[in-house]
Amino acid sequence: MSPLPRGVALRRDAGLYGYERALARCGFTPVAGVDEAGRGACAGPLVVAAVILPRRGRVDGLTDSKLLSPNAREEVYEEITRRAVAWSVVVIPPGELDRAGLHVCNLAGMRRALARLAVRPAYVLSDGFPVPGLDVPGLAIWKGDQVAACVAAASVVAKVTRDRIMTELDARYPRYGFAVHKGYVTADHQRALQEHGPCPEHRMRYVNVARAARLKPAGDVMDGVETSKVRDNEFVPEIA
Numbered sequence: 411m412s413p414l415p416r417g418v419a420l421r422r423d424a425g426l427y428g429y430e431r432a433l434a435r436c437g438f439t440p441v442a443g444v445d446e447a448g449r450g451a452c453a454g455p456l457v458v459a460a461v462i463l464p465r466r467g468r469v470d471g472l473t474d475s476k477l478l479s480p481n482a483r484e485e486v487y488e489e490i491t492r493r494a495v496a497w498s499v500v501v502i503p504p505g506e507l508d509r510a511g512l513h514v515c516n517l518a519g520m521r522r523a524l525a526r527l528a529v530r531p532a533y534v535l536s537d538g539f540p541v542p543g544l545d546v547p548g549l550a551i552w553k554g555d556q557v558a559a560c561v562a563a564a565s566v567v568a569k570v571t572r573d574r575i576m577t578e579l580d581a582r583y584p585r586y587g588f589a590v591h592k593g594y595v596t597a598d599h600q601r602a603l604q605e606h607g608p609c610p611e612h613r614m615r616y617v618n619v620a621r622a623a624r625l626k627p628a629g630d631v632m633d634g635v636e637t638s639k640v641r642d643n644e645f646v647p648e649i650a
Contacts, residue, residue: 424474429551429558429601433533434465436519440495442531443560444520444541447475447568449512452616453586453609454576454593456512458519459567460527462495463560469493472562474555475569487570488561497563498526501569512615517541537615583609 430441442458463469468506471478471486479487490637491497500519507515518542524534534548535558541548554561573592586602586609593599593611596616603612603622612619 421480422491426557426562427468427559429549430463430533430560438500438533438547440531441535442496442527443535443554443558443562443564445537445555445561445564446516446519446521446566446594447565447572449516451593451613452619453504453571453588453599453612454579454596455504456507456515456519457575457594458500458516458523458571459497459564459571459616460501460523461490461497461560461563461567462527462529462531463490463563464495466492467493469559469563472559472566474553474562477556477563478566480573482600483570485565486493486566490567494563496527496529497565497567498523498528500526501571501575503524504611506613517543535561537565558647579594579611582613585609 413567418591431441433441440462442462444458446456446458448454448456469486469489471482472490475483488637493506502515502519510518520536521543524531524541524544531546533552534544534546536548536550537554538550538552540550543648551558551561555565576588576592577592580587585597585606587598588611589595600618602616608614608619608623614620614623
């Protein structure tokens with residue numbers, strides 16, 4: 411975790427809204443949270459969202475999107491988008507992920523989502539890793555979508571947006587079951603890949619997709635880590 415700004419103190423029992431309250435007490439307001447959905451999928455876009463929540467009131471049921479049922483996520487999404495001071499979404503298609511690389515696109519998407527906010531934040535909270543190149547200070551928080559309200563809100567907006575996209579893609583490419591697994595690697599998805607090969611929504615840098623297409627790529631991603639070397643027909647992970 412990155413250090414908090416000087417003068418900002420956070421109690422261990424501060425709760426989900428503790429970061430925003432602590433930063434506001436020291437003049438850092440508004441605070442934006444940013445997070446993505448689809449980083450580990452081998453098909454479909456990467457979706458990045460940024461959210462600024464109101465200082466007063468709480469979003470009922472807000473937590474990390476992965477801990478919510480699909481119906482609960484939809485309900486929380488509706489309340490976030492209705493009550494947020496500002497929110498934005500950036501959708502990065504598979505072709506762009508293949509050209510530039512997953513992590514590069516992830517960071518660029520976060521910067522774009524923050525730049526699109528109708529209200530300029532005074533501080534940015536991100537999940538897991540810092541976002542370089544911002545013109546405001548920021549803090550990277552380990553499991554930020556579970557401990558910071560604005561990051562949790564961004565995770566919900568990103569996840570719901572991406573799930574809706576994958577459901578639409580399922581109607582276009584019904585062989586793959588996108589509406590069920592949302593582009594992540596499952597046994598059924600892998601069987602469909604082996605039987606039909608990849609569709610235009612698959613990410614060709616991923617090992618399983620490249621093998622299904624009978625390609626030998628220069629760079630791949632396994633478990634969200636950039637890879638570029640082959641040894642004994644296996645890809646060796648390298649952090650980009």
